[in-house]
Structures are given as structure tokens and as C-alpha cells.
Amino acid sequence: MLAIRLFSYVLILPACLEAARILAVFPFPGPSQYINVVPYLKTLASRGHEVTSINAFPQKKPVKNFRDIPVLEVFKNYNDIIHEFDNPMNIWEENNFVNKFFLGVTRSVLTNKEVQETLLQPGKDHYDLIIVEALRTDAYYGFAAHFNAPIIGISTFGTDYNIDELVGNVSPLSYIPLVTAGLTDRMTFAERVINFLDTSIGWLNYRFFHMPEQEKMYAEHFPLASARVPLSELNRNFSLVLLNQHFSLSFPRPYVPNMIQVGGLHISHKPAPLPKEMEDFIQGAGEQGVIYFSLGSNVKSKDLPDERRELILKTFASLPQRVLWKFEDDQLPGKPANVFISKWFPQPDILAHPKVKLFITHGGLLSTIESIHHGKPVLGLPFFYDQFLNVKRATQAGFGLGLDHKTMTQKEFKETIQRLLKEPRFAETAKQMSDRYRDQPMTPLDTAIWWTEYVLRHKGAYHMRVAGQDLGFFAYHSVDVIGTLLGGALLIIVIITSILWKISKLVGPGSSKKKLKEQ
Incomplete structure (x- = not known):
């Protein structure tokens, strides 16, 4: 039985053709996010890949093929920030607060001394793959353009409109609630109105207030990359997004091919004895x-x-x-x-x-x-x-x-x-x-490793990328098609109305009286 299990494991997780150099960026001061990904990163290291991890919780003991770049600056005023979140806020203020926090995290990474000296210098180093916590930290997605490497995102809470945009996923607002709304997939009409308005406000705040700040940091710290690849293109070109979610944990919903559910990535299936x-x-x-x-x-x-x-x-x-x-x-x-x-x-x-x-x-x-x-x-x-x-x-x-x-x-x-x-x-x-x-064919960790190495084996696996990523807003939502059809229909109505009006002038009562008078 053990031999069969080991054989199946080898079949499920084939080794890459060669070891890759991987840069992982997970700098958030809340330890739960990093707890979620550490087993994944260590497993990649154990399979021969060289992993460099930018984080706030460096390993206490050396790990083979694993290098930490500590970004302890993210802890500055962190407790004050947590307490500030307890204050009553409307949806716009809440978005401003969240965006301010993530701008600070992004800035801490890009201004870190070791990051600047070892990663941001042109030609200083190279990496084959970038893995990031994909959450409102767009500027450091620039590492992908800087190293000309594919990028994988991990979301430790599932997905929302911001995560969706990385791979062109669709979250119908009729039954996919905003993460912060406290709603379920079975919404009343009033709840759907709230969900639509809150999501729209969040999107507008992110697009027109948060993103300009991220774009400034991207241009400042990745001048060569930003001249070549706009951030608006970079954050719509992810090879893969791994979601700490599973339909059995919440509710079924649509995902594009390169959005993979790995909920419970961090859980060991062999509980250890307690103290x-x-x-x-x-x-x-x-x-x-x-x-x-x-x-x-x-x-x-x-x-x-x-x-x-x-x-x-x-x-x-x-x-x-x-x-x-x-x-x-x-x-x-x-x-x-x-x-x-x-x-x-x-x-x-x-x-x-x-x-x-x-x-x-x-x-x-x-x-x-x-x-x-x-x-x-x-x-x-x-x-x-x-x-x-x-x-x-x-x-x-x-x-x-x-x-x-x-x-x-x-x-x-x-x-x-x-x-x-x-x-x-x-x-x-x-x-x-x-x-x-x-009841899954592979453990979440095995699934994450398999898909990560799939991206490496297929040089970014861009064949999974949906065509919708290349469409503008109006084309993506068929606004141009609907507008053309409505415009055409309106034109036809105008033409038909004009013809009928002219016919009525020719055959109407007024025209009959004119003919009698002429006789």
C-alpha cells in the first residue's frame, strides 16, 4: 500500500526539468498570511528550487534552498492600524483605510535596503518565477517585468473584483458577495443592491485613487521595466492565481482555468502530539x-x-x-x-x-x-x-x-x-x-506544487490566459455591440417612422380633399 501511494505521488508531482530560482513576496505583518504559504514555499525548496522570500517572519533555523529577506519595517505602527480599523467607517472611508495600509506595505518592500541592493539593481540577479500575495500591492508585481519572469499570485482569503482582474475572472454580483459585505450567495433584492453599490464604490476607489499611487511607486522603483511594460498590462498578465478557498468551504462559483482552489494549503494531515x-x-x-x-x-x-x-x-x-x-x-x-x-x-x-x-x-x-x-x-x-x-x-x-x-x-x-x-x-x-x-484527488499542497511547476515547465503557461484580458471595458462587457445594435434599431425605427409619415401625407384625409378640389 505504501509503495502504491509513493508511486502515485511521483506520478502526481513530476519533477521539473531543472531547478528554478523563485522570488516570493509575502511581507504582510499579520502572521496568518505567511503561515498559509510557508509549507508551500518550503516544499518548493525541498524539491530543489532556490526560494528567496521577502517576508516579515524570517525562519529561526536555516532551511536548505531557502533564503529570507526580512522586511520588518511593516510592523511600524501596525497595532495602531489594527485598532484604528475598529472605528466606525463608511464604505468609502473603509476603502481609503485599506488602500493606505497596503500602500504602506508596498512601500516598505520597495524601500527595504536589502531589496534595493540585491533585487532592484539592473542585471544584479535573475529569477525564473515570481510568487506574490496578490492583494492591492500592484507596484511590486514589477518584479515580474524586472526579471522578465512569469508571476503567480496567492490570495489567502479567496477572490474579489481586484483578484479577478489579474486573470480575467468573472464574479457575478447577483450571487457573489463582496468579501467585506458579510453577505452570502443567497441575497435578497435589497442585499443585491447593497452588494452592487459597495462593489462599485470599492472598484472606483481602487481604480482612481489607489492605482495612481501604485503606478508612481512602480515607475520610481522599476524605471526600466515601467518604460517597457505599463502596470495596467502587468497586473492583467498573471500566469496563475492560487486561492485559499474551496467550493466545499463556501459555495460554488465560476473560475477561469488559471485560477486554482487550494484552500487549506497550510494544514498538516498528521496532527502532532500536544505539549x-x-x-x-x-x-x-x-x-x-x-x-x-x-x-x-x-x-x-x-x-x-x-x-x-x-x-x-x-x-x-x-x-x-x-x-x-x-x-x-x-x-x-x-x-x-x-x-x-x-x-x-x-x-x-x-x-x-x-x-x-x-x-x-x-x-x-x-x-x-x-x-x-x-x-x-x-x-x-x-x-x-x-x-x-x-x-x-x-x-x-x-x-x-x-x-x-x-x-x-x-x-x-x-x-x-x-x-x-x-x-x-x-x-x-x-x-x-x-x-x-x-474528498479531493490531491491535497491542496500537492495541487499548488503541481500547478506551480506546470507554469515553470510551460514557460509561464500563457495558453491558459483568457482572451478577455486583451479587451477593453466596453468590448469585454459587449457595451459596443449593444450600443451598435440599439443604435441600428433606433435608426431603423426612425426610417420606418419617416416613411410611414410620408405615406400618411400622400394617402391621408388631407390628400383626398385636395384631389376633390382639383376635380
Whole structure:
């Protein structure tokens, strides 16, 4: 059996003709994005490719064929930015805020000393493939033009209109909600109006306010490349986009051939044993089981308002279950005996444990995928961006519920936890979704590696590129055709009306009276 599995693995993942030099750009200060791609990059390195990674979380131990270029500048004012996102904003202000953040990230990469000295100097080095986090950071897509190499994008949250444009994908607004809207694919008329307006506002903000700034940085840091390839052409010429999404995790939708779903790319399929102290605490929970509570890497439990933290503590103290709480301080005043705190938990291994019955989460996509992979129901407390959409999906699918962490009462919090634990349908649905998600011909990581090396083997695989990428807005949406047809129809109506009017003059009552008078 092992021999058959190894043989099939070799068939599924053929080696490239030769090792490639790969530049990966993943500089975001939120660790979850990098956690998602590290196994993928390390696997490429283990297959002989030389990987250079621009990131904010360099490896603590050397990895063969893997070189870090740390961009620690992205952490400047990061906590202030996260807290600022909690302030009420309208859709235009929200887009301005998000674009400002990503402009800062892009600038940090392109002004980094090591990047400038080792990558941006003409003729200094070469790379065969560029891999980037494809999210509002268009200027550093210029590495593809600089090195004359194909480019692959990875989106750790799925896709939106911005990601779609990289490969000419289509997201019908009638049933594909904006990531930040908190809607599902089953929208009412009013929700479709909101989705259309919010998406349109976001697109206009991005196109006319954000992109000009990205174009300035592109021209400044890639002067030779920008003179040869406009950014508007570069960011519509991706060879491949890998999506941290899968239809079994959300809902089915259209993708062009070079948009590949690899949701759960980071998940190990062999859970590791837990540290002894954690394992002993979990085993001591008995039949009641354990609840795991984490707000992810960007939102810190220690920074919750005192009143919210007190509400959570009192709720946990009143439960018969034990609770693992990711808490970023060494001490938690008032911590009850049934709560175990730690600054870090091996989350996938925790969720794989059979005694863990419920995951209370911020609703980040990585956490949502991990909960589905391990078949655990969730209680979502979303804070920002795609978290509202992910919690909405969990509620719609039936493996979770959501609450507003700012307004929930202690009673609501406790009753929702008890409902998720006591009503079997939540755990059963989570198990069903796990079975669907795991039923794939290849693991997400194998899929990502295969398609990456496919792009290398076929020199960019531009044969997968849809023709729509070469069309302007009016031609792409057939506005010119519709306009021509409507104009032609209007012309025909005018001609027919004119002819009928002239005929009526000749044969009408007035013409008969004229003929009688002449007689």
C-alpha cells in the first residue's frame, strides 16, 4: 500500500526539468498570511528550487534552498492600524483605510535596503518565477517585468473584483458577495443592491485613487521595466492565481482555468502530539470536553475592553467544559480553574483533538478552514474584513453561529455556546463538511506544487490566459455591440417612422380633399 501511494505521488508531482530560482513576496505583518504559504514555499525548496522570500517572519533555523529577506519595517505602527480599523467607517472611508495600509506595505518592500541592493539593481540577479500575495500591492508585481519572469499570485482569503482582474475572472454580483459585505450567495433584492453599490464604490476607489499611487511607486522603483511594460498590462498578465478557498468551504462559483482552489494549503494531515501540560488539561475535562478560544494573530484578547473580558471570564467560569484560551499575557486576573491560558497554541493540533468540541473564533479564513478540516463547529466573533463573510457562511452552512462581540450579553454568549454544544446538528454538519472538503484527488499542497511547476515547465503557461484580458471595458462587457445594435434599431425605427409619415401625407384625409378640389 505504501509503495502504491509513493508511486502515485511521483506520478502526481513530476519533477521539473531543472531547478528554478523563485522570488516570493509575502511581507504582510499579520502572521496568518505567511503561515498559509510557508509549507508551500518550503516544499518548493525541498524539491530543489532556490526560494528567496521577502517576508516579515524570517525562519529561526536555516532551511536548505531557502533564503529570507526580512522586511520588518511593516510592523511600524501596525497595532495602531489594527485598532484604528475598529472605528466606525463608511464604505468609502473603509476603502481609503485599506488602500493606505497596503500602500504602506508596498512601500516598505520597495524601500527595504536589502531589496534595493540585491533585487532592484539592473542585471544584479535573475529569477525564473515570481510568487506574490496578490492583494492591492500592484507596484511590486514589477518584479515580474524586472526579471522578465512569469508571476503567480496567492490570495489567502479567496477572490474579489481586484483578484479577478489579474486573470480575467468573472464574479457575478447577483450571487457573489463582496468579501467585506458579510453577505452570502443567497441575497435578497435589497442585499443585491447593497452588494452592487459597495462593489462599485470599492472598484472606483481602487481604480482612481489607489492605482495612481501604485503606478508612481512602480515607475520610481522599476524605471526600466515601467518604460517597457505599463502596470495596467502587468497586473492583467498573471500566469496563475492560487486561492485559499474551496467550493466545499463556501459555495460554488465560476473560475477561469488559471485560477486554482487550494484552500487549506497550510494544514498538516498528521496532527502532532500536544505539549504534556496541554494534553493533561484536556484529558482532565472528562466527557464534557473542551472549548478552544482564539481571536487569531491580529486581534489580541489581552486588548479587549475590560468589560468584554470580564463578560467572557464569567461565562467560561459558569460552563462545565474546560477552556483553552489564547491570551497574550502571562497573567489573566480572575481566571477560573477551568480555563487554561497560553500566548500560543498549536491550533491545527488542538482542533484535531477528539475532546475539543467547539471553536470560538474571530472567523479568519485560515481558522475557518482548519475548523472544517477537523470537523469542529464554530462560534464566530468577527472583527473586520472577510471575517464577517466567513461567519455568515458558517451560519448559512449550519456548522456555526455568530455574535457581535461589541454588543453581546453574557446570557447570549452562554446560551449560544450551549446551543452549539447540545444541538447535534452543528457537530454533524461540521463532520459532513469535513468529509466533503477532504474528498479531493490531491491535497491542496500537492495541487499548488503541481500547478506551480506546470507554469515553470510551460514557460509561464500563457495558453491558459483568457482572451478577455486583451479587451477593453466596453468590448469585454459587449457595451459596443449593444450600443451598435440599439443604435441600428433606433435608426431603423426612425426610417420606418419617416416613411410611414410620408405615406400618411400622400394617402391621408388631407390628400383626398385636395384631389376633390382639383376635380
